[in-house]
Amino acid sequence: MQFQPILEEIVETVRPLLGAQGHVANYIPALARVPAAQFGSALRTCDGQEAQAGDSGTRFSIQSISKLFALTLGMGALGDALWDRIGREPSGNPFNSLVQLEAEQGTPRNPFINAGAIAVTDRLVSQGDAKAALLELLSSLCNEPVHFDEEVAASEAATGFRNMALGNFMKSFGKIDNDVAAVLDAYFHHCAVGMSCLQLARATGYLCRDGRHPFSGEQLLTERQTRRINSLMLTCGTYDAAGEFAFRIGLPCKSGVGGGIVAVVPDRLSLCVWSPALDATGNSLLGMHALELFTTRTGLSVF
Ligand code: GLU
Numbered sequence: 001m002q003f004q005p006i007l008e009e010i011v012e013t014v015r016p017l018l019g020a021q022g023h024v025a026n027y028i029p030a031l032a033r034v035p036a037a038q039f040g041s042a043l044r045t046c047d048g049q050e051a052q053a054g055d056s057g058t059r060f061s062i063q064s065i066s067k068l069f070a071l072t073l074g075m076g077a078l079g080d081a082l083w084d085r086i087g088r089e090p091s092g093n094p095f096n097s098l099v100q101l102e103a104e105q106g107t108p109r110n111p112f113i114n115a116g117a118i119a120v121t122d123r124l125v126s127q128g129d130a131k132a133a134l135l136e137l138l139s140s141l142c143n144e145p146v147h148f149d150e151e152v153a154a155s156e157a158a159t160g161f162r163n164m165a166l167g168n169f170m171k172s173f174g175k176i177d178n179d180v181a182a183v184l185d186a187y188f189h190h191c192a193v194g195m196s197c198l199q200l201a202r203a204t205g206y207l208c209r210d211g212r213h214p215f216s217g218e219q220l221l222t223e224r225q226t227r228r229i230n231s232l233m234l235t236c237g238t239y240d241a242a243g244e245f246a247f248r249i250g251l252p253c254k255s256g257v258g259g260g261i262v263a264v265v266p267d268r269l270s271l272c273v274w275s276p277a278l279d280a281t282g283n284s285l286l287g288m289h290a291l292e293l294f295t296t297r298t299g300l301s302v303f
Helices: 004-017 063-084 099-103 114-127 130-142 150-159 161-172 180-191 197-207 223-236 239-248 285-298
Strands: 040-045 050-054 193-195 253-255 260-265 269-274
Touching: 004 040, 004 050, 004 285, 040 197, 050 197, 063 114, 063 130, 063 180, 063 197, 063 223, 063 253, 063 260, 099 161, 114 130, 114 161, 114 180, 130 180, 130 193, 130 197, 150 180, 161 180, 180 193, 193 197, 197 223, 197 260, 197 269, 223 239, 223 253, 239 285, 260 285, 269 285
Parallel strands: none
Antiparallel strands: 040 050, 040 269, 253 260, 260 269
């Protein structure tokens, strides 16, 4: 299948809608300044074919997409022990909710809500330098250096009161081993990584290759671990809209409030779409629309 014309066609379809609907995330001041009228997409197939269209080379804040890579590091380092303190169920609650955490004694529902990612980050901090580990993984996966956007990290640290509450709350249940401030510093930096659609399409390549590194072929995770990540993306990867994503798109996806969404077609390709304006669930409005157009046009689905 030739993907380049398909991505170009999708850009043409969404272009008239740019900036018309949705809102850029405004609870993180540095994200509130990002111009809404941008859209990019890129993909990389398992045999190395690449396609990209629109603002595919523009770096944006990957935000919660980083939770995918933190989880990958955690699963690689700890294996099944990672799941001692983190569940695998959709939360049915906003990604930064405190309510469920209290009812469930400080055990987050899954690694893709904020509490879950903070718990994963705590385990990574116990292993060593969690910030450097993430940059090293991402730079290796997309074959070029990846950096933090320090302005975004500082902006999150200055306003991340809910995340601080989540971290301290879990600590009060004895579910965080390290200093909460150190864990949050790593978590905020992970969210503040800047990457483009093309870099993310490359970096997620191990998820469509049964855990093999997209360039070196090295086994990063086992086939079983990779399937598990894909299943968590499908059930928990898009906040409280995972059912809608499965229904309309039919692929494992992970979104972030920077407007990026990555998606995986196992054994075929990984792709990334980005447009900063979000819908009420916190997912990129045009990103979701574009993914639906893509799966409709190509017939690709996990179902
Ligand atoms: N840094 C954001 C937060 O912690 C991530 C949110 C997201 O992309 O879901 O609130």
